[in-house]
Amino acid sequence: MPDKTEKISEDSVIAFLRDTPDFLKDNPQVCDFLHPPAKTEGKGLADFQSYMIKRLKADKEEVIESTREIVENARSNMNNQQRIHMGVLRVLEATSFDEFIQCITMDLATTLDVDISVLVIETNETDIPHVHQNGIRILPEGTINEWMNNKSILLQDNISGIEAIYGGGAALVRSQILLRVDISMDTPPAILAFGSRDPNMFHDGQATDQILFLARVIERCFRSWLSLPKQ
Template sequence: MADHSAPAAAPADLVSLHEAEVVAWLKQHPDLLLRHPDLCDILQPPERRSGDNVVDLQRFMVQRLQGALARASNVGNELLDASRQNLSATQRVHAAVLMLLEAGNFEHMIHMATQDWTDLLEVDVISLCVEGDPERMQEIATGGVVILPNGAIDTLLGALPALARDQTEAAEWLYGPAASLVRSDALARLDFGPTAPQAMLALGSREADKFQPNQGTELLQFLAGVLGRSVRAWLDLPQP
């Protein structure tokens, strides 16, 4: 049976709208599809070009999809690279901790942390910084251990447990003769116990973007925590 029902009425503002007017409006607003990309899903494109005056919407939509696919691929590659870098950093930190457990004495452990760790952690210089009077503590200021004036660590870190800095000009009092090499670094508090002076682990790199302010410092804090506990154990210092 034939359907004699009346077609749905067009909106009042579209009753007098003609194709020529739509075409004219589109010519005045060529960015319509950029502002409303969802229209690509409902418009019917021509299958091929039929003349110089015909725009190939099918090619436009294919190029748009190719662009979206390329962007998604780039994001995926960036995430994959970041995952690989995080895994590599985690493995290096774990290896550094295992190395520390093999120390035969306190001096050997300090040498590992300030000398051997540089290659393992892929940095150029490591300093174990302790606040105090330089004259009274001069005997420990050797082999990567440096004495900082009281309050220096709070000045550098503020209330943070760790901090990464890029494009920095390192101070000689922090890295000694190697300071001229350092272009970025990472700093982390060391906890030697309630009766010990404030201390800090500093890792410096000649690469200006090796460490960046927006990167996480959880692995660095973990490494500093292990080093602090090792120092307390070797020196039999009170626990925090």
């Protein structure tokens, strides 16, 4: 059966491009299929080669920028991982329960490069079961569940610090991460809060696996120090 497909002639292509001068500008991907001549003969051809060169430079710059972002993200992730590892080691090195609490409420802020770290625990009694109040913020029963909304972690940017969490340091906090700490069935709900003056340090969408690992380590340390059963 004969091929009835009409072949497009060079003259037709030239005529089309002449009548549609913005075709390549509107469809730049077409340039990927073209092979401009090595020598320039006239202004029009020189302009076309100039366009191709600019296109190649733009593609190169895009690749360089993408590579730079990948490298910067990798360095940032490695830096964060190192800080988490240092935080875990510091928590494990505590030689007393009071030192352990100090690690959480003071040392971790420096290690993780945040401005303030706080352990917050709910209670409906005067005293907190199993836990000394020194270095710990106290909240009424039900507050944490209301804040966390059944989530194990919250990352928030461009906020005003909550005085109930950070006390006098609340005015400094512009972004925060709240980590639920499930110590034991015998202890009330608790969260670990990290606040930063940088409004963009914590934000929704960030990777959380490393900081969640730190929270799990802290839970186990609590149970070990207080001889509490697992969840």
